Amino acid sequence: METDKEYIITVFSENKVGLLSQITTVFTCRNVNIESLTTSESALQGIHKFTIVVRTSPETVEKVVRQIEKKIDVLKAFVYAPEEVVQQEIALYKVTRSSSVEQLVRRHNVRILEIDSDYIVVEKTGHKEETQQLFRLLQPYGVQQFVRSGTVAVIKSRRELLNEYLEELEKMRKNQKNIDTEA
Amino acid sequence: MNTSPTDEQQTIDGPRMTGSQALLESFLIEGVDTLFGYPGGAIIPVYDALYDYRDRLRHILVRHEQGAVHAAQGYARVSGRVGVCLVTSGPGATNTVTGLADALMDSTPLVLVTGQVGSELLGTDAFQETNFVGITQAVTKWNCQVKRTEDIPAAMAKAFFVARSGRPGPVVVDITKDAQCGTAPFHYEKIASIRSYVPVPEPDPARIEEAARLIDEAQRPLVMVGQGVILGNAEAELKAFLEKSGMPVASTLLGLSAVPTDAPQYVGILGMHGNYGPNIRNRDCDLIVAVGMRFDDRVTGSPAHFGENARIIHLEIDPAEIGKIIPADVPVAGDVRQTLPLLTERIRKRRHEEWIAGFRACDRIEQERVIRPALHPTGARIHMGEAVDTVARAYDNDAVVVTDVGQQQMFAARYFVFRRTRSLVTSGGLGTMGFGLPAAIGAKLGAPDRDVVLFVGDGGLQMTIQELGTIFQSNVPVKIVLLNNSFLGMVRQWQELFYDSRYSFTELTNPNFGLIARANGIAYRRVEQHEELTDAVAEMKASQGAFLLEVCVESQENVFPMVPAGAPVAEIRLE
Numbered sequence: 117m118e119t120d121k122e123y124i125i126t127v128f129s130e131n132k133v134g135l136l137s138q139i140t141t142v143f144t145c146r147n148v149n150i151e152s153l154t155t156s157e158s159a160l161q162g163i164h165k166f167t168i169v170v171r172t173s174p175e176t177v178e179k180v181v182r183q184i185e186k187k188i189d190v191l192k193a194f195v196y197a198p199e200e201v202v203q204q205e206i207a208l209y210k211v212t213r214s215s216s217v218e219q220l221v222r223r224h225n226v227r228i229l230e231i232d233s234d235y236i237v238v239e240k241t242g243h244k245e246e247t248q249q250l251f252r253l254l255q256p257y258g259v260q261q262f263v264r265s266g267t268v269a270v271i272k273s274r275r276e277l278l279n280e281y282l283e284e285l286e287k288m289r290k291n292q293k294n295i296d297t298e299a
Numbered sequence: 300m301n302t303s304p305t306d307e308q309q310t311i312d313g314p315r316m317t318g319s320q321a322l323l324e325s326f327l328i329e330g331v332d333t334l335f336g337y338p339g340g341a342i343i344p345v346y347d348a349l350y351d352y353r354d355r356l357r358h359i360l361v362r363h364e365q366g367a368v369h370a371a372q373g374y375a376r377v378s379g380r381v382g383v384c385l386v387t388s389g390p391g392a393t394n395t396v397t398g399l400a401d402a403l404m405d406s407t408p409l410v411l412v413t414g415q416v417g418s419e420l421l422g423t424d425a426f427q428e429t430n431f432v433g434i435t436q437a438v439t440k441w442n443c444q445v446k447r448t449e450d451i452p453a454a455m456a457k458a459f460f461v462a463r464s465g466r467p468g469p470v471v472v473d474i475t476k477d478a479q480c481g482t483a484p485f486h487y488e489k490i491a492s493i494r495s496y497v498p499v500p501e502p503d504p505a506r507i508e509e510a511a512r513l514i515d516e517a518q519r520p521l522v523m524v525g526q527g528v529i530l531g532n533a534e535a536e537l538k539a540f541l542e543k544s545g546m547p548v549a550s551t552l553l554g555l556s557a558v559p560t561d562a563p564q565y566v567g568i569l570g571m572h573g574n575y576g577p578n579i580r581n582r583d584c585d586l587i588v589a590v591g592m593r594f595d596d597r598v599t600g601s602p603a604h605f606g607e608n609a610r611i612i613h614l615e616i617d618p619a620e621i622g623k624i625i626p627a628d629v630p631v632a633g634d635v636r637q638t639l640p641l642l643t644e645r646i647r648k649r650r651h652e653e654w655i656a657g658f659r660a661c662d663r664i665e666q667e668r669v670i671r672p673a674l675h676p677t678g679a680r681i682h683m684g685e686a687v688d689t690v691a692r693a694y695d696n697d698a699v700v701v702t703d704v705g706q707q708q709m710f711a712a713r714y715f716v717f718r719r720t721r722s723l724v725t726s727g728g729l730g731t732m733g734f735g736l737p738a739a740i741g742a743k744l745g746a747p748d749r750d751v752v753l754f755v756g757d758g759g760l761q762m763t764i765q766e767l768g769t770i771f772q773s774n775v776p777v778k779i780v781l782l783n784n785s786f787l788g789m790v791r792q793w794q795e796l797f798y799d800s801r802y803s804f805t806e807l808t809n810p811n812f813g814l815i816a817r818a819n820g821i822a823y824r825r826v827e828q829h830e831e832l833t834d835a836v837a838e839m840k841a842s843q844g845a846f847l848l849e850v851c852v853e854s855q856e857n858v859f860p861m862v863p864a865g866a867p868v869a870e871i872r873l874e
């Protein structure tokens with residue numbers, strides 16, 4: 117669809133068994149394809165972070181995020197446009213060794229991870245277009261293996277939305293407790 | 300994955316007991332008095348412990364695990380309490396899935412405890428093992444597996460909190476057999492909050508102001524009431540709001556009985572087989588105030604045309620429902636019991652007499668063209684609406700009505716007058732045939748002081764007919780009105796209207812229901828003639844125990860009015 121755009125969804129959750137499948141099910145139900153998915157611990161202890169890249173319509177992405185937030189063990193989910201985040205992907209290439217390959221990779225700002233008499237393994241970090249372009253350039257020399265990670269992203273905003281949310285939550289809890297004790 | 304204690308784990312000291320005892324003690328602390336269940340291998344330790352709790356916990360032995368869940372739903376819906384079920388692993392667990400899906404769709408608070416194979420056998424395809432947490436992920440509000448005895452109390456505390464708080468729903472706790480058998484100190488702490496879960500969103504004061512302004516400005520407003528009012532115990536708050544605003548009010552199927560359906564401002568049921576007025580006048584409305592409802596497609600018809608000339612105010616506890624189907628001009632997130640009074644105190648007192656009179660004109664058309672012919676048919680056969688009306692009058696419209704799914708459901712909803720809240724138990728969202736009989740059992744146990752009348756078709760009754768055995772064993776005085784047309788009536792109606800009358804596999808050759816009733820020790824009567832109906836219903840009402848009244852009805856009756864699926868609701872057809 118023409119209105120489809122790329123979105124980066126970050127989900128913060130409790131670190132709980134089975135949560136990944138709970139989250140991906142929401143996309144399955146709405147027939148939204150996940151372009152990439154990365155999970156790791158967040159900066160806050162005990163809170164897990166999922167970074168999910170999708171292409172869909174603005175309405176659908178909003179609805180998907182609300183369905184994800186509905187999961188009991190999910191703290192919060194945010195949606196960002198690509199320009200709102202700093203994002204990177206990492207790609208590894210195992211290429212047949214030759215002098216021309218070595219010259220090529222030196223020109224493309226890559227790290228050489230391993231050199232064997234038959235092959236070299238190189239790493240490139242960047243946007244998908246960059247890692248894809250290198251893949252195309254290396255192909256004529258014989259790429260034996262190629263793998264690319266999902267997107268990892270941090271938010272450009274000066275405000276830390278998750279921290280703000282957690283503080284707000286704490287305030288709400290306190291208010292609620294006061295109301296309970298008054299009643 | 301994580302070694303530090305989580306919400307479902309606890310470490311504090313208390314008296315030592317087995318996991319099975321801890322589970323039953325948890326039930327008692329949560330105020331549970333009734334369990335619906337069925338024993339089996341992986342839950343035997345809990346049943347063994349239950350033997351010593353028979354004086355404190357009533358256990359209803361159903362005949363199939365699906366029946367246990369539907370019965371717990373009936374119990375929960377009439378009482379407002381959490382329904383509790385206990386079943387074994389594997390097939391026992393998988394048999395509950397339909398009930399869980401139904402409870403999730405209709406926001407029914409349930410806690411289902413399933414046995415599971417020993418933790419050392421997990422993932423080995425052991426006898427009667429299924430990955431039940433995986434299976435029920437899509438049909439529960441929350442679920443978890445407990446593998447350690449000491450984690451049972453905290454898991455149960457979380458389960459009950461999640462099931463009953465916010466928008467209620469079903470929860471599964473899957474307990475391995477070794478966790479049931481082990482011993483640990485018992486210490487129970489009720490849960491009042493979970494970090495990652497906001498049961499009730501805070502209402503936004505600006506939205507309240509804006510909503511109040513729109514209500515004051517509206518010339519042709521309509522309030523639409525859903526089950527959220529009943530679940531939130533907000534009937535009095537709704538009444539006050541309606542009295543001050545003077546607005547007409549319509550109800551969804553599940554919202555029925557939140558407002559007395561003979562109240563002066565009540566204008567009928569929304570949606571596919573609802574009343575003429577609230578559908579035909581949908582495009583005349585300039586404001587829709589939706590209260591605790593989710594705009595199911597059976598309510599909206601074509602969403603693009605729904606309330607196309609109206610602003611929409613949506614009061615809803617579940618943020619995921621706001622804007623899901625119908626975009627809200629003013630979303631008011633929160634508990635309706637809290638948000639309705641905020642609106643009531645801000646709006647001015649008004650009356651919408653002329654606007655409501657317009658609905659009454661629609662009522663007269665419906666009365667003439669649909670209701671009168673349905674209640675007073677001229678042919679030889681009894682009609683479903685006529686049977687419902689006869690029962691309603693015999694009970695002075697004061698009974699808990701339980702229905703199955705299909706034509707009888709629609710006739711029961713249309714022709715019973717609901718005056719008290721929590722008077723209709725029906726499967727709305729999932730539309731589960733076979734729901735009725737077990738739900739009626741649970742409803743009677745949850746509301747023992749009320750009469751419980753089930754309307755069920757010949758198709759739906761046979762889907763869970765084994766629960767007649769539960770009625771027999773547990774002596775549950777449910778009144779069953781079987782509207783037998785020897786057809787899967789609603790599907791037949793669609794085949795007639797939209798599939799060129801090709802009645803593909805909708806005609807039933809039925810067994811002798813009288814023999815089945817008698818075999819289960821249930822009083823029985825069969826009627827075919829209009830003249831016998833009143834007397835037969837009186838006999839059913841007067842009988843002390845359960846009663847099966849088989850009413851042989853016209854085989855090819857249709858439910859009208861009807862909004863064709865996906866059409867704008869204003870295109871409602873009277874015939």
